[in-house]
């Protein structure tokens with residue numbers, strides 16, 4: 001918390017333009033990197049970046065083939081979902097194995113509204129996010145009293161329990177056949193795939209802007225405080241239960257929006273679209289991208305979309321049967337997840353930051369912008385993820401050894417940063 | 431005999447012990463004294479294998495202790511009563527004792543040793559089958575010491591056994607310790623904040639300050655050195 | 666009324682299986698503070714192993730024992746190769762690693778055995794017993810399930826309460842460092858805990874397979890039901906696992922029977938939330954010494 005306060009006070013002293021490049025302050029002395037990362041109006045900077053990003057997306061999608069447009073659009077919708085999950089798990093420390101359930105709720109909401117009311121697309125998607133958010137609040141309430149594996153188990157059960165409801169009342173939900181959706185009509189002579197991809201990517205960017213501002217607000221600070229130490233957060237005046245529910249609501253809303261978009265992409269909403277594996281893959285992608293990092297959401301989404309593609313071409317190269325190749329992606333996904341958790345809990349984004357920090361420290365400068373954090377230099381411990389735009393990475397290294405009064409006791413604190421290597425010998429097998 | 435030579439231990443950038451050397455003789459109590467953070471706990475944890483040393487050696491009865499796994503050291507007869515509550519709260523009093531003796535004594539000897547412990551510490555006997563979580567602070571400390579003695583250790587490491595005990599109980603505890611040590615082959619290293627009572631039962635005393643030995647002498651001599659007492663022992 | 670009896674009997678039979686799997690979760694949670702979300706997938710693997718042996722003409726009981734042995738070894742391997750490396754890190758890491766293991770195991774099973782469900786033989790007849798003139802929904806096989814799980818529970822009870830190995834396992838679960846100071850080889854005992862859990866899970870898989878669609882995913886639902894059962898029973902206590910298993914089995918049997926099949930997971934979710942709300946303190950508040 002202390003450092004967050006410090007950055008808060010440094011904000012007023014921030015020099016220069018809203019879009020000031022972080023590296024340009026190199027001459028300003030040792031304190032400058034922190035100051036420059038937080039320009040006076042982050043909102044403005046974000047909006048400018050977002051506008052540029054949106055234009056870039058439009059350019060890219062117009063160059064891509066319709067098939068690749070679909071993939072690009074999927075990346076966009078997964079970014080939306082992963083951003084929410086990142087807030088929930090990476091920032092507020094609550095693990096969810098049931099993110100697919102929120103997507104299902106969003107998808108069915110949007111599809112039902114489209115089929116029965118002919119509501120505007122924007123309103124459909126808003127309703128999708130809203131309904132999922134309500135479910136998020138409902139789930140978040142009991143979740144406020146749970147942590148770690150308990151919450152994981154409960155959300156896992158949620159992911160398994162919701163889809164059968166649609167099968168049970170199949171006259172409303174369309175049963176196995178599902179509900180057919182109509183993609184939005186493209187303006188002018190754009191093709192439908194490109195237009196949908198543009199919408200999805202723009203919504204991804206919009207989501208990121210909203211979430212990035214949220215995590216910089218007092219809510220974001222509350223999320224991290226609760227994640228790092230609930231008791232301390234409560235003592236510092238944070239309303240722990242409310243904070244946890246808000247994190248759930250944000251995550252669920254993102255999931256719902258992503259679900260609505262998924263329905264549009266696949267053209268049909270059925271229970272088969274939301275198996276347990278979807279929830280698991282979302283969590284895996286979020287972790288692999290970098291828990292708590294909004295940039296990591298992009299990495300995760302790319303993985304989700306392209307890993308099946310790559311692995312089926314790999315299976316082709318290896319001349320595996322069609323039956324086997326379908327599972328190759330799953331196996332790779334799981335194996336990478338395990339290895340990453342053991343070797344690089346920071347995920348892609350966390351590892352990249354470490355690399356940059358390493359390169360930066362080799363150059364002997366602390367001024368390589370966002371990549372170098374005071375606490376990332378030296379690479380003594382891989383940290384899990386880092387916030388987009390220069391917030392602190394997951395911070396809680398549980399002390400692995402204390403006095404005997406608290407012997408390795410804090411190992412239960414949430415967050416996914418590994419411990420500092422201490423010389424405490426912990427492997428008990430001689 | 432315990433021979434500690436040039437022992438250095440650190441935690442990351444922190445140096446907790448720096449070139450510590452001393453001897454502890456069988457049948458005597460060696461007190462290790464010093465202010466908070468002097469490195470006393472670190473010393474004991476290094477001897478029992480919980481913390482790895484950087485340099486130096488610690489030989490007990492000719493065998494090197496450093497570098498061996500905690501369990502092996504324990505099974506060789508090193509009993510460590512750690513700082514604070516070292517008892518296992520979820521087990522009963524009898525189970526705590528049984529567990530300690532498991533790797534030191536055969537089944538029959540175990541039973542006899544446990545019965546003997548209850549004789550020395552009759553209060554514990556009344557709580558035999560009660561969970562250790564129900565014991566008071568003093569009773570816990572009694573159990574911790576009793577549990578160490580039940581293993582008939584060759585090297586006994588005690589980390590502030592008087593912490594939180596009433597003066598009367600502390601005196602009782604020290605008497606039991608002195609009684610068990612005298613005439614035995616046991617080497618006892620007693621870490622204490624309560625320097626006065628530790629010096630009253632110990633033969634030699636080692637005073638640590640910021641990880642370095644500042645005095646290593648007969649207990650009586652340390653107790654008589656007013657400067658040393660004022661400076662490092664606070665009485 | 667007969668419906669109620671049938672649902673109850675069915676609930677008991679299912680509940681016993683959940684209890685076995687819940688016992689596996691409890692053994693692991695006690696030893697290493699990890700909920701093993703891959704427990705169901707591990708049981709699936711061992712059952713596929715038994716199935717392969719059966720296809721190669723091995724006798725039923727040999728295959729049965731082999732599956733238990735594979736479960737034992739698999740459990741130990743997972744602890745040594747994966748879980749041990751996560752020691753001292755945040756509690757989210759093992760959750761994610763066991764989830765990764767679940768994905769890998771199901772992927773491997775799918776690649777090797779295909780996605781379609783196969784048959785798995787039952788040790789005894791699966792037609793309902795006839796009591797008086799009515800056939801009840803409880804077969805010879807269900808009796809076997811009941812006996813097998815009761816034997817498992819009793820063996821577990823004896824191990825933990827009456828042997829010095831059990832004493833050491835309990836001690837090392839509660840106070841790792843202190844146990845080591847008393848000469849207990851904690852690392853090996855944690856491995857043993859995982860191995861025993863693997864065995865219990867393998868038993869659950871063998872007992873589930875004949876009555877379910879035996880595919881790579883056939884233990885997914887069982888796992889969440891077992892988790893519910895374990896949490897209802899307190900996640901720490903083997904007896905709790907048995908009670909929780911029965912409660913969960915009955916609950917989902919009634920929900921499935923009276924409210925419609927497909928809603929069982931929702932029933933379990935409700936039960937889980939009620940259990941967690943009713944005694945959240947008892948579930949996750951423990952003296953820090955235990956986290957050693």
Ligand SMILES: Nc1ncnc2c1ncn2[C@@H]1O[C@H](COP(=O)(O)OP(=O)(O)OP(=O)(O)O)[C@@H](O)[C@H]1O
Nearest residue numbers: 401402441444446465466467468469470471472473
């Ligand atoms: N696990 C650890 N990690 C980092 N530093 C540690 C650790 N344990 C102890 N230290 C440091 O090592 C030094 C010596 O600590 P130690 O616990 O040995 O002191 P002590 O003499 O036992 O103090 P006290 O009388 O308060 O128990 C202290 O500066 C302490 O901060």
Ligand SMILES: [Mg+2]
Nearest residue numbers: 470471472513
């Ligand atoms: Mg100390």
